[in-house]
Amino acid sequence: MDQYQSQDWVQSLHQFEHIIATNSESLQVESIIKLSRLSNRIPVSILVSTVPILVDLLDTSTANSVLKASVYCLKCISCQGDGKLAVTIGQSRAIHRILCLLPQSELALQRVLLKCIRNIVAFDGPNRVNLVRIGGLKVVVDMLNSDTCPDDSLRRLLLDILSALALLREVRRSVFNLRAVGLLVEACKVGKMVSRARAGQAIGLLGLVKRARRELVNSGAIEALVDLLRNGDVSTRLVAGNALGVISSHVDYIRPVAEHGVIPLYAELLREQEPLGKEIAEDVFCILAVTDDNAVAIVEHLVTIMRGNDNESVGAAADVVWDLSSYKHVLPVFHSFGVISLLVELLRRSDDSNVKEKVCGAIGQLSYNDAERVVIADLGGISVLISMLEDESEEVKDNAAQALVCLYEDPLLCDRMSGALSHPVFLRVRERMVQTRAAELRLAESVRQMTVDELTWNPALG
Secondary structure, three states: OHHHHHOOHHHHHHHHHHHHHOOOHHHHHHHHHHHHHHOOOOOHHHHHHHHHHHHHOOOOOOOHHHHHHHHHHHHHHHOOHHHHHHHHHHHOOHHHHHHHHOOOOOHHHHHHHHHHHHHHHHHOHHHHHHHHHOOHHHHHHHHHHOOOOOOHHHHHHHHHHHHHHOOOHHHHHHHHHOOOHHHHHHHHHOOOHHHHHHHHHHHHHHOOOHHHHHHHHHOOHHHHHHHHHHHOOHHHHHHHHHHHHHHHOOHHHHHHHHHOOHHHHHHHHHHOOOHHHHHHHHHHHHHHOOOHHHHHHHHHHHHHHHOOOOHHHHHHHHHHHHHHOOOHHHHHHHHHOOHHHHHHHHHHHOOOHHHHHHHHHHHHHHOOOHHHHHHHHHOOHHHHHHHHOOOOOHHHHHHHHHHHHHHHOOOOOHHHOOOOOOOHHHHHHHHHHHHHHHHHHHHHHHHHHHHHHHHHOOHHHO
């Protein structure tokens, strides 16, 4: 292996093959350890050629020192080549051989074996499938549930592997059937952040199943996900935020999720530049706001954001206000925090098309309510909306026109609408809304009539 220093990798490979074939335990161990140390410098093509040699040594007949060195070397190699070597190792007989060695090995060797499996399944999806297919999931779960697994480092390795396997649908189903949901939640609480994030993603996917959701909550999933949402990096927080949204989508868990202080954390997602984070926060706020206390806390954060200078965040917050404008119990909260006044002011001073689109949409939704229409008009909102009919954005013009149509249909306000009545955008949108309402009435009448016919139908008459 000294020849590696001369960069003559092919010759060094032949020398390595020769040493392994000599059956000299000390030389084999020395050569394998050197290969491990140099694995980050050796060309991938050479490393690929060493894999079958090392895998052949994964046998109970191999000397323990050689066996341990071989597993360690495969673990090192699996990290190289941007995952390519992990795929190569997985396509060999390594996974099956490691799984066979695992139960009968002493603690130190078990630790190295598990590190090797962890790397193999972390880098490659098909390797996860292969491990599960040959019974690896049950081995992992049994070891975690065993009273003989007191070693923390060993347990974390097993949880790392479980979090990777749980990205597979069939594994999540098995985790539920094996009553191992608590182990998945544990994987979300401990270990490296990348492993915890995988477990969080699996929890979110498993939470889509109604039967599993209660068990997840009872096992502490909310606490684990909130910790990720609070302390994780950007991608981890997105995963945790989405998973918590899945859990909170059931009415029984809206309050428990909110009581863990998530509303400020989702407000932070709204402020950040990641579009997916804003989308997740918007969706979750719409879920959590169904209770009065949550609505107050959410609106308070939205107002703070809309008073800021970041257009993307302001637009995202206004979009949530648009959604919440259809919640009757939220309207008094809007009045308490001066939301309508803030919306009108934003429309006056903002030059951002996205902000104007979302604000016009929110005002339009609020315009369906008598009390809110009066407030909008008294704040000078009508003239501002009329000016939006000249905006460059079609979405802004349409949303503004819809709000103006609702305001015009109020007998107390129609005399203030002279500036909009002849505008082509207003006329077009008004006609479209009239047609839409007529179609909805026809559909409702059709459904009502069909119901009457069905109730009065006499089978004897054919």
